[in-house]
Amino acid sequence: MNDKNPKPPPDTPDSDDFTDQWPFQLSDYLKFDDNQWMNDDFEPFASQNVSNQVHQASNVGQFGGGSSHFEGSSSRDTGSEHERRQVVRARVAFKTMSEIEVLEDGYRWRKYGKKMVKNSPNPRNYYRCSVDGCNVKKRIERDRDDPRYVITSYEGNHTHPSSS
DNA sequence: CGTTTTTGACCCGCGC
């Protein structure tokens, strides 16, 4: 299903223009679904309780790293102007085989949107960190080819300690 | 009571 020539990732030289499009296709990430672990600096969270669900998270791909913090005040303007927020440079994709889409990672997430994927009865859930100051986003979607698989994508770095 | 969830509407970028 993905034997087609994968488009070479632009690698995002230094442009922070990838506001809403991944350099690769999700399929590319799925490539290392349950095989490799390219941990770079990521914090392995789920290492505590994965007995029920089938584990096998995929891995993490960290690009750039670092420092990121998005500038801008914590308070958002009321639509007066477009705040140019610098997206954090951290994207992670996970493919997990579990009936539960919301895998516990030790953080509290607040759902802020649900969207139906076109051509697929699989809804896409958007989560955001509930902690004030932390702008980590989480996207959960089911594999359209294998509904039993769940694809979790993380964006950003947590700047707060985990609860448990 | 606080927080979260839920659904719809709205916005933005891009394509044609």
Add this chain to the structure above:
DNA sequence: GCGCGGGTCAAAAACG
């Protein structure tokens, strides 16, 4: 210029 697609926010409701 308008439409499409995706993403986000917002208000109200549901829940602990």
